[in-house]
Amino acid sequence: MPLVAGVDSSTQSCKVVVRDAETGALVRQGRAPHPDGTEVDPQAWWNALLAAVDAAGGLADVAAVSVAGQQHGMVCLDEAGRVVRPALLWNDTRSAGAARDLIEEADADGTGGRFWAEATGSVPVASFTATKLRWLARHEPANADRVAAVCLPHDWLTWRLAGAPGLAALRTDRGDASGTGYWSPATGEYRLDLLERAFGRRLRVPAVLGPAEPAGVVDPAALGGRPSHAGTVLLGPGTGDNAAAALGVGAGPGDVVVSVGTSGTVFAVADAPAADPTGIVAGFADATGRFLPLVCTLNAARVLDAAAELLRVGLDELAELALAAPPGVDGLVMVPYLEGERTPNRPLATGAVHGLTLTNATAAHLARAAVEGMLCALADGLDALTAQGARADRVVLIGGGARSAAVRRVAPQVFGCPVVVPPPGEYVADGAARQAAWLALGGAAPPRWPLADTREYAADPVPAIRARYAEARDRTVDRPSG
Ligand SMILES: Nc1ncnc2c1ncn2[C@@H]1O[C@H](COP(=O)(O)OP(=O)(O)O)[C@@H](O)[C@H]1O
Numbered sequence: 001m002p003l004v005a006g007v008d009s010s011t012q013s014c015k016v017v018v019r020d021a022e023t024g025a026l027v028r029q030g031r032a033p034h035p036d037g038t039e040v041d042p043q044a045w046w047n048a049l050l051a052a053v054d055a056a057g058g059l060a061d062v063a064a065v066s067v068a069g070q071q072h073g074m075v076c077l078d079e080a081g082r083v084v085r086p087a088l089l090w091n092d093t094r095s096a097g098a099a100r101d102l103i104e105e106a107d108a109d110g111t112g113g114r115f116w117a118e119a120t121g122s123v124p125v126a127s128f129t130a131t132k133l134r135w136l137a138r139h140e141p142a143n144a145d146r147v148a149a150v151c152l153p154h155d156w157l158t159w160r161l162a163g164a165p166g167l168a169a170l171r172t173d174r175g176d177a178s179g180t181g182y183w184s185p186a187t188g189e190y191r192l193d194l195l196e197r198a199f200g201r202r203l204r205v206p207a208v209l210g211p212a213e214p215a216g217v218v219d220p221a222a223l224g225g226r227p228s229h230a231g232t233v234l235l236g237p238g239t240g241d242n243a244a245a246a247l248g249v250g251a252g253p254g255d256v257v258v259s260v261g262t263s264g265t266v267f268a269v270a271d272a273p274a275a276d277p278t279g280i281v282a283g284f285a286d287a288t289g290r291f292l293p294l295v296c297t298l299n300a301a302r303v304l305d306a307a308a309e310l311l312r313v314g315l316d317e318l319a320e321l322a323l324a325a326p327p328g329v330d331g332l333v334m335v336p337y338l339e340g341e342r343t344p345n346r347p348l349a350t351g352a353v354h355g356l357t358l359t360n361a362t363a364a365h366l367a368r369a370a371v372e373g374m375l376c377a378l379a380d381g382l383d384a385l386t387a388q389g390a391r392a393d394r395v396v397l398i399g400g401g402a403r404s405a406a407v408r409r410v411a412p413q414v415f416g417c418p419v420v421v422p423p424p425g426e427y428v429a430d431g432a433a434r435q436a437a438w439l440a441l442g443g444a445a446p447p448r449w450p451l452a453d454t455r456e457y458a459a460d461p462v463p464a465i466r467a468r469y470a471e472a473r474d475r476t477v478d479r480p481s482g
């Protein structure tokens, strides 16, 4: 029974699972926190990875390991492989102006969105790596001059596990490459002309591997003296966290996955690439050789964290409170743009509460307004995804926020379709482990791992919730600058 490991280096923490490669049975797991903030020294991710590996009982008995990670983050390396500056994360909005410039520069007659969607599958917003490179070139020229290579969080961690053997050894996969803004899911090729357009010159980028192509082997020295496997430990190509989650839950036709993590994401596996010129749906690639049209919001689980903090309750109590208020919250609406927003593209927006009255000024109403508002933003994403051709027979709900009983029960009312919730787990790390198992066992497809004990939540849709939300969303103003 070979064992494999999967890593999820996500925004808030690093999670490691060790599973049986053939059956998928969970053997052990561990986690370690990441620092707060939207720019992070990658060394903190490496330290957390080692701590999570230790908490998961080490890698001495695993045959292969794959790393999945938060998408888009800009990790810049100099010629010697040193990190040039802290990485700018997917939720750092300082490059919103750069995104706007890149779109405007693409075409004078206002069709820049179409240009980018056709070239890279997506229209750049501040999350995308290309916009961060433009920001760096314009705002930190001395740092920009030192950059020799750019890669993503999961690429860098995979490279560190391989012993950081020189820039030529950097590897990535289709899923994460598709979030850079300079790789085309449709052609499977880099668009280094677009990287040059963003940054002013070309940079070394990681080679893009196929779904089960090894990225190398783990360097025992990289693990800092921890016991290592007697044989070699294969390194998988890894992938972005959403592509890994699709693999982790085994998303099939008719499944739309909704992840309520730091980001809120709505995505499906597709046979053809997407190219949405409005930029609402990002046309990513998946981790099996197919495609992953995806909508991402900046505000998801942390909206619940903020509401709990505001009401001075824990997350379970917040859910109880929310479920004590009526659907539609007697007219109270929360527009949850606490970090600005990416979908819709409103980087300067702030959150707002609309419709406060003496009737609905209670803790329970506010708790439910937070849950409904966060889910309505995701429901807008679900509409956009189905408008692009995705079939939504059911929603598979995952991420830390899916642990909330209120999120699980309110979701079918807002989404208007049944919601399937797998047991609480680390589905991104599981997807990475399943990729590692694919490498370890070989074959044309990843091993079949059953998704046991899912629970279905059904409820009559309450269209008034979304109607009121849409009205409040469009009345929510941007933050004054300065
Ligand atoms: N019972 C719960 N109710 C609501 N939110 C929860 C609950 N448990 C965890 N969370 C939230 O889940 C989030 C972390 O989710 P996770 O999917 O691990 O995020 P990420 O992968 O982006 O780091 C945290 O913001 C945390 O507060």
Ligand SMILES: O=C(CO)[C@@H](O)[C@H](O)COP(=O)(O)O
Pocket (backbone or CB within 6 Å): 010, 011, 012, 069, 070, 071, 072, 090, 127, 179, 240, 241, 242, 261, 262, 263, 264, 265, 296
């Ligand atoms: O930017 C995106 C997707 O485009 C985010 O989904 C990031 O990949 C961060 O993921 P989490 O840490 O929230 O899982």
